[in-house]
Amino acid sequence: MNLTEHYNQLYTTSSESIAAGNYSIDKEIKNESDSRFGITLLIRPNEEIKAKMQDFLNEIKKTEPEQYYYPDSDIHITVMSIISCSETFRLNQISPNDYIQLICKSMVDVDKITIQFKGITASSSALMIQGFPTDETLNNFRNKLRENFKSSGLQQSIDSRYTIATAHATVMRFQEKLHNPKKLIETAEIFRDYDFGEFSVKNLELVYNDWYQRKNNTKVLGEFCLR
Structure with missing residues (x-):
């Protein structure tokens, strides 16, 4: 997937619809x-990048103070939604250690993951920071996870919901x-190509989480350090 084209198409379609008043409100927040x-890796x-993300959100809040804004503790990139969030799943249905072992097995060839956050995009109900992996390591790791799981x-x-291929971070939802x-x-347009920074991933987290990855409802099941 060409991420630049994907983000651009998503932004063009969504921003035009939102500006025209055609957007979706998330009533579950x-x-x-x-x-x-569910279970997510x-x-x-x-911290430096999250601070820049909050600068962006502070500008948006001036116009739309009543929307749902992600705090630093909840901002993330989904590597893989292993068990999608549902009302029927609970942690006692699985053995987390089995999942930890399989993820470790899948990480054998993963050396370094670097991600650049640049610009923003949108969906019909949210604003997102665009993430760009600097090489194919993340994509290859995802494929290995798919194969092994x-x-x-x-x-x-x-x-099951969609094939994940992006590296974005959702930071605001319409509530x-x-x-x-x-x-x-x-206002969002001002940050359309803003450079939020680049970082090398130090570790990954396997978590039991709610739909919005709220810290109070999240349990860390395992952490995986990169070399």
């Missing part, structure tokens, strides 16, 4: 009884009617 949980950006017999739902959709897009 405020639902305290939301019981969707993820990467967290470093699908032949393992372990419970998994990899690629209320927008005050000024056109102004929101005008």
Whole structure:
């Protein structure tokens, strides 16, 4: 996948729709009884990059203060959604150690993952920071995870919703009617090509998480250090 083309197409389509008032509100964010949980392997950006992301969000908040903004603790890149969030899944259904061992096996050839965050994109219900792996290491690792999990017999739902190929970080979701959709897009446009920075991934986390990766609902099952 050409990530630049993918992000550009997503932004063009979504930003035009949002500015015209055609967007989706996520009604589950405020639902305290939301019981969707799953298992995710993820990467967290470093503190310097997260600070720049918050600078962007602070500008958006001036126009849309009532929307849902990700705190530093929740910002992440999904490496692989191993078990997609659902109301029927709970942690006691699996043995986390089996998953940890399989991930370790899949990481044998993973040396260094570097990701550049540059620019923003959008969907019909969210704003995202664009992430670009600097080489094929992340993509190759994902393929190895797919191969190993699908032949393992372990419970998994990899690629059941969509085949993950990006390295974006969702940072804002629409939870209320927008005050000024056109102004929101005008502000976002300022950051369309903004350089949020580049970082080398130090470790990955396997987590049991809710739909929004909220820290209070997240349990770290394992951490994996890169060389």
